[in-house]
Amino acid sequence: MSADVDTDAVASGPVPALTARAAACADRLRAADRVLLASHIDADGLTSAAIASRALERAGIRFETTFEKQLDRAAIERIARTSYDTVLFTDFGSGQLDVITEFEREFTPVVADHHQPADAETEYHLNPLLEGIDGAAELSGAGASYVLGRALGGEANRDLAGLAVVGAVGDMQDGDGGLSGANEGIVREGVEAGVLAEETDLLLYGRQTRPLPKLLEYASEARIPGISNDEAGAVSFLADLDLDLKEEGEWRHWVDLTGEERRTLVNALMRHAISRGVPADRINALVGTTYVLTDETPGTELRDVSEFSTLLNATARYERADVGLAVCLGDRGPALDRARRLLRNHRRNLSEGLQWVKTEGVTVEENVQWFDAGSRIRETIVGIVAGMAVGSGGVRHDLPIIAFADAGDGEVKVSARGSHALVRQGLDLSVVMREASQAVGGDGGGHDVAAGATIPASEREAFVDHSDRIVGEQL
Ligand code: C5P
Ligand code: C5P
Ligand code: C5P
Ligand code: ZN
Numbered sequence: 001m002s003a004d005v006d007t008d009a010v011a012s013g014p015v016p017a018l019t020a021r022a023a024a025c026a027d028r029l030r031a032a033d034r035v036l037l038a039s040h041i042d043a044d045g046l047t048s049a050a051i052a053s054r055a056l057e058r059a060g061i062r063f064e065t066t067f068e069k070q071l072d073r074a075a076i077e078r079i080a081r082t083s084y085d086t087v088l089f090t091d092f093g094s095g096q097l098d099v100i101t102e103f104e105r106e107f108t109p110v111v112a113d114h115h116q117p118a119d120a121e122t123e124y125h126l127n128p129l130l131e132g133i134d135g136a137a138e139l140s141g142a143g144a145s146y147v148l149g150r151a152l153g154g155e156a157n158r159d160l161a162g163l164a165v166v167g168a169v170g171d172m173q174d175g176d177g178g179l180s181g182a183n184e185g186i187v188r189e190g191v192e193a194g195v196l197a198e199e200t201d202l203l204l205y206g207r208q209t210r211p212l213p214k215l216l217e218y219a220s221e222a223r224i225p226g227i228s229n230d231e232a233g234a235v236s237f238l239a240d241l242d243l244d245l246k247e248e249g250e251w252r253h254w255v256d257l258t259g260e261e262r263r264t265l266v267n268a269l270m271r272h273a274i275s276r277g278v279p280a281d282r283i284n285a286l287v288g289t290t291y292v293l294t295d296e297t298p299g300t301e302l303r304d305v306s307e308f309s310t311l312l313n314a315t316a317r318y319e320r321a322d323v324g325l326a327v328c329l330g331d332r333g334p335a336l337d338r339a340r341r342l343l344r345n346h347r348r349n350l351s352e353g354l355q356w357v358k359t360e361g362v363t364v365e366e367n368v369q370w371f372d373a374g375s376r377i378r379e380t381i382v383g384i385v386a387g388m389a390v391g392s393g394g395v396r397h398d399l400p401i402i403a404f405a406d407a408g409d410g411e412v413k414v415s416a417r418g419s420h421a422l423v424r425q426g427l428d429l430s431v432v433m434r435e436a437s438q439a440v441g442g443d444g445g446g447h448d449v450a451a452g453a454t455i456p457a458s459e460r461e462a463f464v465d466h467s468d469r470i471v472g473e474q475l
Helices: 009-014 016-030 042-056 073-081 093-102 139-169 182-192 212-218 231-239 261-273 280-284 304-315 323-326 334-360 380-390 420-424 431-438 455-475
Strands: 034-040 062-068 085-090 108-112 124-126 198-202 287-293 367-374 401-408 411-417 445-446 451-454
Touching: 009 124, 016 085, 016 108, 016 401, 042 062, 042 085, 042 139, 042 323, 062 198, 062 401, 073 093, 073 455, 085 380, 093 108, 124 139, 139 198, 139 287, 182 261, 198 261, 212 231, 231 261, 261 280, 261 445, 280 445, 287 304, 304 323, 304 334, 304 411, 323 334, 334 380, 380 401, 380 411, 380 451, 401 420, 401 455, 411 431, 411 455, 431 445, 451 455
Parallel strands: 034 062, 034 085, 085 108, 108 124, 367 401
Antiparallel strands: 198 287, 401 411, 411 451, 445 451
């Protein structure tokens, strides 16, 4: 350790409550001859794996990486059959500890996760929920992996904080005020390390890569009449401004505007929203805290943590976790090109999926609403579509939404999404998904606000009944 390092900060780490658990996990990994790193196939899982890989590599620990869509019994059995006697699970593992611990003769698990733990314990377990920190809102899988990475490599690993922020935002842990709680410790380290900048900016998705009319039109969560979901309205709103928003006939992007131009546009947008009767809370939510990865090229998906996380989902949720991992680890050539092609496909699927839900509508029960996409929406993205459907109108805001999609082999994938308001009233979808799925011979879990399950296809109706009843008891 060099002399100018703040030893207190190094000793306590970015999330002091987790330092002791992180140190125990790090010691166990250092003692391993080689490690199998297993992670989840979404943006948070990919960034978790990238952070863990870098930290293991820098610590001189040999490892191999594998990804799983769902850490079910079959996946755990596959892992147990490998020759590895130490397995590092990132962004999953806690929810499956009951099954994992059945295999402790085959391998020692080291878990860095943020999901609701199953009813079992293990020695090397790093999870914010075990220390009273909210795993849905205050620390992601990538955040837990970052805490582990800091224990493995000290301050030299602070450059990995940017990836941890991508993971947290990929799991939708940010609000208008940005990230909160334990995540703030990670943001601080990323800023100190010079890899991350925190800015107050327009909170619409696509500031880097979308032409201005698309930025406004697609921002359906803002729900501004005459602009959101309204191509002609968005174009005429921009054309009426006294700004030069085209360059050589092409619409400019938000990131290319000067500070003055951005202020003019935001003011006009707010005036328009007020004149159309948009409530004050939604108008205030148009501006808030955003995060930028300062080493990435402006105008690319990688510069903005939210667009970066979507790019990663576009790889891992389509069986190309290797592509997303390579991008996280710095490949700006073939892997990034491939990821961009996958992103176009992902966007098309999301937009078609959303359109399908809007056309078909949802079935409203007493306490939940649901739709069954069958094979129309890929099971790995049906949860994202469900979340977007709630934001885009046509679907009620005051009920949790449950989405089904075919998973093959006579099974159905379930994704459930709630709102923070419902969670404050007592909703815990991780309990709903676990109990309702186990009642019909499936399994599930997740977070209070977003959870999922896999169930036998023949049990869908019984599953809806169980969920409806449990949500009714919670609210
Ligand atoms: O497995 P994992 O924890 O990574 O997945 C969390 C999921 O929950 C993500 O798909 C994320 O988009 C969703 N989520 C949500 N709303 C929140 C928090 C998380 O839809 N407020
Ligand atoms: O980060 P996450 O994948 O959960 O975001 C949901 C998806 O919604 C993204 O893949 C992104 O492409 C899309 N999105 C969008 N327009 C928005 C918000 C999200 O296209 N306004
Ligand atoms: O797949 P989806 O995005 O709907 O997952 C939402 C949350 O539920 C994620 O955190 C995921 O890890 C969790 N989940 C789970 N068990 C399942 C399916 C999803 O814990 N069988
Ligand atoms: Zn996660």
